[in-house]
Amino acid sequence: MRYTYYPGCSLHATGIGYDKSMRAIFTKLGSELVELDDWNCCGATAYMSVQKTVAFAVTARNLALAEKTGDDVVAPCSACYYALKHTSEGLAENPELRAQVDASLEAGGLRAEFSVAVRHPLEVLLTDVGVDRLVAAQTHSLAEFRPACYYGCQIVRPFGAVAEDPELPMSMERLFTALGARPINYPPKVTCCGGMLVATFPEVANRLSKDLVDWAIEGEANCIVTVCPLCQSNLDMINVNGDHKGTSHQIPVLYFTQLIGLAIGCSPEEVGMQHGLVPMDAKAPPLAVSPGPMTVAGARGA
Amino acid sequence: MTTLTNPPAGHLAPGALPKTEAELRGAFLQEIERIPGGGRLNQCIQCGTCTATCPVSYAMDLTPRQVIGMFRAGAIGELLQSRTIWICASCYHCTLRCPAQIQITDLIYALKRIAIEEGIFPKRFPVHVMSETFTENVKKYGRNFEVGLLLRYFLRTRPLGLFRQRRAGWALLRHGRIRLRPDKIDNIEQLRKIIAKAETFDLPQEKVPKEKVTTTVGYESIGR
Numbered sequence: 001m002r003y004t005y006y007p008g009c010s011l012h013a014t015g016i017g018y019d020k021s022m023r024a025i026f027t028k029l030g031s032e033l034v035e036l037d038d039w040n041c042c043g044a045t046a047y048m049s050v051q052k053t054v055a056f057a058v059t060a061r062n063l064a065l066a067e068k069t070g071d072d073v074v075a076p077c078s079a080c081y082y083a084l085k086h087t088s089e090g091l092a093e094n095p096e097l098r099a100q101v102d103a104s105l106e107a108g109g110l111r112a113e114f115s116v117a118v119r120h121p122l123e124v125l126l127t128d129v130g131v132d133r134l135v136a137a138q139t140h141s142l143a144e145f146r147p148a149c150y151y152g153c154q155i156v157r158p159f160g161a162v163a164e165d166p167e168l169p170m171s172m173e174r175l176f177t178a179l180g181a182r183p184i185n186y187p188p189k190v191t192c193c194g195g196m197l198v199a200t201f202p203e204v205a206n207r208l209s210k211d212l213v214d215w216a217i218e219g220e221a222n223c224i225v226t227v228c229p230l231c232q233s234n235l236d237m238i239n240v241n242g243d244h245k246g247t248s249h250q251i252p253v254l255y256f257t258q259l260i261g262l263a264i265g266c267s268p269e270e271v272g273m274q275h276g277l278v279p280m281d282a283k284a285p286p287l288a289v290s291p292g293p294m295t296v297a298g299a300r301g302a
Numbered sequence: 303m304t305t306l307t308n309p310p311a312g313h314l315a316p317g318a319l320p321k322t323e324a325e326l327r328g329a330f331l332q333e334i335e336r337i338p339g340g341g342r343l344n345q346c347i348q349c350g351t352c353t354a355t356c357p358v359s360y361a362m363d364l365t366p367r368q369v370i371g372m373f374r375a376g377a378i379g380e381l382l383q384s385r386t387i388w389i390c391a392s393c394y395h396c397t398l399r400c401p402a403q404i405q406i407t408d409l410i411y412a413l414k415r416i417a418i419e420e421g422i423f424p425k426r427f428p429v430h431v432m433s434e435t436f437t438e439n440v441k442k443y444g445r446n447f448e449v450g451l452l453l454r455y456f457l458r459t460r461p462l463g464l465f466r467q468r469r470a471g472w473a474l475l476r477h478g479r480i481r482l483r484p485d486k487i488d489n490i491e492q493l494r495k496i497i498a499k500a501e502t503f504d505l506p507q508e509k510v511p512k513e514k515v516t517t518t519v520g521y522e523s524i525g526r
Contacts, residue, residue: 013480016479046437052415058496105496107496154393158398190395192391195391233474275478
């Protein structure tokens, strides 16, 4: 299957580990990620607070470009996912705004039907690939990993990327349990990390991120798994924050794609583990015997 | 619903608003008309679920529940002066849990846009500078250049903040996560044309047509 890949600004810089692991696992799973040609910034939440029509128009350019191939758009950054989804859904509901955005696009010689689907890689991997195929593709053990699965805000609300309880999503826990890891019980999994407040109100953002880190450490996790580059960098930054240096507030913060990559046989370098601020001690050794497809004779309890 | 009979007279009595307040109210009502479900504001039962849910309400001067209450009381002027609208992290948790399905996060965006338009900014918390620097970045390069954004933001607001970030900056740099040169899109002219055209729709919208201004407050007028 082929997808239009919208990396977004972060994945070209602070989120480089996410970019590497996305490309590595999609290649390994036989899917094609084609980076959207000449994509521009999604506008995130910053634009929306200044100029509304411009915020929609900026995002609409990406959707118009994506329509040239018509493949589903995969946006790994939660803010990009939200902005793209909000634009395509919001314009469908608001004809006046749609007319204004159409006129703006026309000024740039573009047209958009807003027909392409906007998807988050977590949902793509769970529905298009599926847990069964991921388990079948597994070559390395995740038995040493005890992840705290952290979903953050914008992929669970307001547009749930994966159809499940927005207060208690379990899709990553199910996925990683199936891959042999032991996810901890992590109640703050949908609590905000502080987002852009890290620059504007650092005291507030640090408190939110530090709570998330402490909760994971108290739950005896040995890593936090995130789905968003901003969540990852906010939590990872707690690791190097001077206030807690030398104390136990340190924990590796991974992307869920990195953990999947390790399980299906990508090397740690291929999935960008070297970009994490705290090295991951747990290793993913090769599985002794590859768990091939279950046969009737080999089925449990038979 | 009870109707207000014989509202007390006077400048600040319920039922009458000062001129600027009436204008702000008009601007806000016009903004929320454009938000899907914005009209549900009048369904608020003041239960406080939003405040209890908000991860940053502890740092706010007005809680989200109070924001809606003050809008009803006709105190938008004061509302725009509060730090609350700038501290919202847009996590949408209040919107998810609101039993009346009020789009609280989007309402706060609307208040933010009005505050920027009116030039009302919180002292010492230059959040709007972040948004402005961000939009300048997009116009210039088409993409967000993280280093440039943060450098300009801190230099414009509090240069000492940069010093406090040095440890994080160094750690990111050492791990190959900082790009020192901006990433510019090829067809930047096309994007600028789109933005220029879209801006023409944003500007006049802020000017409030007088017939839209409602001068009454209280439960009767909410959402009008």
